[in-house]
Amino acid sequence: MNFDWANIEASFLSLLPSLLAIALALYSRNVILSLLGGIVTGVFILSNFSFYASLYAVFELFFSMLSEAWVLKTLGFAILVGSIMELIEKSGGIEGFVDYMQNRVALVSSPRSALVLSYIIGVVIFVESSITSLVAGAVGKPFCKKYKIPNAKLAFVCDSTSAPICSLLIFNGWGALLLGLVTTQVTLNAININPLSLLMDAIFYNFYAMIALVVTFAAIWFNIDIGAMKNATISAAVSSHDDTKHADMFYMILPILLMIVLVFLFMYITGGGDIIKGSGSSSIFYTMLTTLLFMLFYYVGTKNMTLKRWGKISVDGALKLFPIALILLFAFAIGEVITNLKTGEHLASLANQNLSPYLLAGVIFLLGAVISFSTGTSWGTFSIMIPVAVPMAVAMDANVALCIGAVISGGVFGDHCSPISDTTVISSMASDCELIEHVKTQIPYALISAFVALVLFILFSFL
Template sequence: MNTIGWEAFSKGNRINIGISLLVIILGVIFAGDIPRQGDHFGFWSVLPPLVAIVLAFWTREVVSALFVGIALGGVISGNLNIVQEYLIPSIGTEDFALILLVYLWSLGGLIGIWTRTGGAQKFAAWASDKIVRGPKTAKFFTWLMGLIFHQGGTISTVLTGATVRPITDKHGVSHEETSYMVDSTASPAATVIPFNVWPIYIGGLVVGTIPMFETSQDGIAFFFSALPFNFYGIFALVVTLLFAWELLPWIPGKKMRAAIKRAKETGKLDRDESEPLAATELTEMKVPDDYQPGLVDFFGPIGTLLGIAIIPYIVTFYIMGQEDPLLMIAEAFVLAVLVGMFLALSKGMELKTVMEGFIDGCKGVTIGAIILALAVSLKSVADSVGTAAYIIELVGDAIIPAALPAILMLLCIIIAFSTGTSWGTYAVVFPVAVPLVWAVLPDPFFLTVCFGAVVGGAVFGDQCSPISDTTILSSLATGCDLMDHVYTQAPLAILAASIGAVLSTLMVVFFV
């Protein structure tokens, strides 16, 4: 690589590549020489996930940090062929294939199809005509769109932000307010209304961590049982709703109060010195000139998605009383994509255009699939070197159960804020946290509370991080200055997180 190219390469990547080379050299020298102590390698066992966490924190680059952790695990275990020993066995599983099918092809593809049919934007325009009458209802409409486009992360922020911005601008809502509501109803909503890929992803991470989670379906079912204890996700939505209706008795954050006052008194949607991010790329749809978008382009796929995912679950769980309810998330996503394609074709769109939209959507979520592949591989490494066994042996008896949910939540906040990714945080925390919680107190209710704390903590850190894709895209889609968005939403998010941490602690104190 030439000098210019190397200088342009990010500092985080250069650091992680250097450490990777060091790990490889150490592997050649020490492979197989580290003694195993029963189920683990002593302190060496904690290094793969610890190094991955520290590097992600330090360099703010998750992909290479995860790879370094995997390579280090290969050195410790003596399995230097990490591709054959860890990567291929981890990603060549039925569980990983399911996540890939739903997340990469179905969810991404559906969003891509909507960029060609204009269905989501058509629905938003129709709904705004029915709901919006002024600034309050414009903000409520933004909150509502965040829940409807509840798939989480970049998808929610792009869809919600691009569709509500013209409406909130028209009614004089500051860009700081709009970007906060878009961001706070993206990932939080995805974890509270989880008829999406989130339970499948997390379910895959906890498989095999304790006897309760023998299959990914066990993990998915537990995710649903823990929904009432994802206190940050719940209160993030509640605080945002109260904010939208202007019902909060006091708005935390001087900068947000100044933004609201400025918009009301002067009509300025940004402060004078701000540098709003351009959002043209996110607001432009690629609908063919001869195609007429309709509500059916939205309601057809989304109705199929929610109907097939929710109705069987309600019937088998609430009506038939089955302990193992039928949850058809994968089938629902695949059929939703097919319905979207069929509707577009039946209305005259060319097959080539439909498939281009589908492929573009798949491309947009590829990075998530890469992180997932490395995450499940790091989990296999942690199992191989006995990470959980060592941590449990070391600190399992020293932790006060009542403090553990808040500790885990704070840990996830720090990691997610520093790396800008909730999914990457789940990848390095869940495989260690679940067995640790079970060792501290083998109680399903205690595990449920701690599980919810991890889910919510990672989302909070991701949402507030200035390097998070959702934070950046929320600013882009709403035309807000990035740091103005960061500074104004943080106090409101901290309010929701503080309530969540206190409730988690009280749940353990009084009910465990």
């Protein structure tokens, strides 16, 4: 076997920033400084190891990121979420919801039923991964406090039902991106099959997402704690809503229902009448902003709180999540650096050397998993790997749908559990779980799902 050593060296250098950021985060637990270390390292490589050029490039990078509308909207979403969650808690809506579910209808009576409720919500809301995590976390948090469930376990449930379910039920932005990529490859490679049919066949082979959902449900139902989850932090007692007069679950239910409806509405509007073409960043930002305004009129109008108190709580909640917004900004920045280093392209070219058709889908899955975990983006992985995987499958007379399914599964793996993935960050935020604790407690389950998926990709390649 002839190795392209120059390409191997380029691949290692391109992978170094993300590996450094992940290792530093797991070791130091300081996510922002770890991400900054990865960014500076990547920029240093891109600037041909020039100190002064690197310094200028770092400032230029953050300036360009803050000039992007989608970045500003996503950061605004994170901050507005803080305001909304704080208002819901202080309104008494959480206490009212706990009382209703536990005492009036008795749907939740144990840690198992509490987590199953969040799991079901995560599966039902599939339009956008951030909203999936947010709503599942908001519903589950009060029960975590009530039944002494670790925040990390709720974060695991939120994260495991966001990217996986969005990649299986593709009537959303995920489906729009995948269909566009598949359609292009069908045309370029003269594949005699309808692109939508090919994509639907590929979804059948999205083994990682399916297994992750099964593993998560099993972990809930049988109370399976493995690895760091055995020592996860237990939630504090339910906090009081201070001087609020009403403990009514509708102060929690109505804002959440409004968020669900609005995200569909804004996806429809931003997509010009086609919901799967809608802008995720715009939709979640406008959803949060409209929900916050609704809560102003609802809470103040029903005399749950005064205008002054509403304003103070909103600001307090926003300030609590400001560090999360910074983490997202740094995660986006390192993603930009990794894209410029062409990490995915280098790794993909290494895989295209003397592969057996029977191992092709398995290797594509592993490569997609490495790229997505290193970059923190499933969509970026799809965009890199589908143009690589489809021609390889055609040339080697392999199952094209199986190889596309391997790409999707590999991309979902990183989106699910990478510490620099926005979905991972938002899931930990929605569950009040420290980010690194969430990553450490979730990875063993994700690796189990990945191993089973790899076996299935190899098995189906032979079949």
